[in-house]
Amino acid sequence: MIYRPIQPPKLQSHLLHSYYDYQEYAPRLALQNTVACYWSSTFQMSSSTLSHALEYRIIPDGCIDIIFDMDAVSATQGAFVSSWMSSYEVFYPQQSMNFFGIRMYIEAVQAILGYPIAELRGQMLLEELWGYAAGDFWEQTLDAPDIKSRIDCIEQRLLQVLYTYDIHSRSIHPLLSNSLQLMYAQRGQMDLAALAHEVHYSERTIRRIFQQELGIRPKEVLDIIRFQSVLQAMYRFPQLPMSELATSYGYYDQSHFINNFQRYYGLSPSQL
Numbered sequence: 001m002i003y004r005p006i007q008p009p010k011l012q013s014h015l016l017h018s019y020y021d022y023q024e025y026a027p028r029l030a031l032q033n034t035v036a037c038y039w040s041s042t043f044q045m046s047s048s049t050l051s052h053a054l055e056y057r058i059i060p061d062g063c064i065d066i067i068f069d070m071d072a073v074s075a076t077q078g079a080f081v082s083s084w085m086s087s088y089e090v091f092y093p094q095q096s097m098n099f100f101g102i103r104m105y106i107e108a109v110q111a112i113l114g115y116p117i118a119e120l121r122g123q124m125l126l127e128e129l130w131g132y133a134a135g136d137f138w139e140q141t142l143d144a145p146d147i148k149s150r151i152d153c154i155e156q157r158l159l160q161v162l163y164t165y166d167i168h169s170r171s172i173h174p175l176l177s178n179s180l181q182l183m184y185a186q187r188g189q190m191d192l193a194a195l196a197h198e199v200h201y202s203e204r205t206i207r208r209i210f211q212q213e214l215g216i217r218p219k220e221v222l223d224i225i226r227f228q229s230v231l232q233a234m235y236r237f238p239q240l241p242m243s244e245l246a247t248s249y250g251y252y253d254q255s256h257f258i259n260n261f262q263r264y265y266g267l268s269p270s271q272l
Contacts, residue, residue: 003184005061005228019044034108043097060085062224064109070098075138083120088266111165118215188226189250227264
């Protein structure tokens with residue numbers, strides 16, 4: 001797995017303040033094809049910080065998250081699944097918040113949640129998908145004394161869920177898995193015709209399987225993977241000219257690049 005999506009706090013570090021902290025944590029080796037990362041996002045708001053217009057931006061990354069509200073009173077309110085995003089969201093926190101998340105690759109989500117990915121809409125309570133097990137999971141995560149212990153607890157549960165799934169359940173369609181691996185390897189720089197040629201299926205079949213399994217068009221997946229690959233390049237090589245970046249990732253002109261960027265980020269590359 002070479003695809004590692006990125007979120008705005010990594011790129012716009014100037015947004016981080018003493019009252020806003022965002023961190024990412026890598027999964028263990030056995031889960032690197034399942035979990036892109038674990039993350040924590042904390043706002044400590046007060047009357048003085050409320051005077052600042054703190055912007056919290058979430059962008060499409062091709063993943064689906066399990067999110068824990070560490071300040072919630074129960075799993076019914078505190079553990080939920082945020083589904084696939086195809087556009088950015090911006091909000092301005094008005095109160096203290098403390099979240100911890102599991103960012104999962106889309107091809108691994110059905111195995112973890114035991115629920116058809118195509119039927120995930122907006123935010124769903126984890127309890128709706130896991131029943132009482134969601135409450136136990138949330139409480140164990142909440143009770144962990146530190147981040148390392150929290151991640152250890154989560155990973156034990158994820159490995160147990162994956163083991164049970166492998167024994168009793170159907171895996172995702174191999175065409176979907178193979179297609180996603182190619183998309184990641186090409187950093188989204190391929191069209192549907194090229195993908196069809198590589199996987200030896202028709203374009204129509206690929207569209208049907210993506211819609212059936214994910215509820216998402218393959219072109220949208222390709223666009224988001226390419227967009228996220230551009231962000232990774234910006235993060236690693238901040239001095240790279242925008243024109244060179246656009247050309248390197250197959251955008252046919254600067255305008256195409258900027259429009260695509262604004263669609264998913266809500267800002268132009270120069271604003272970022």
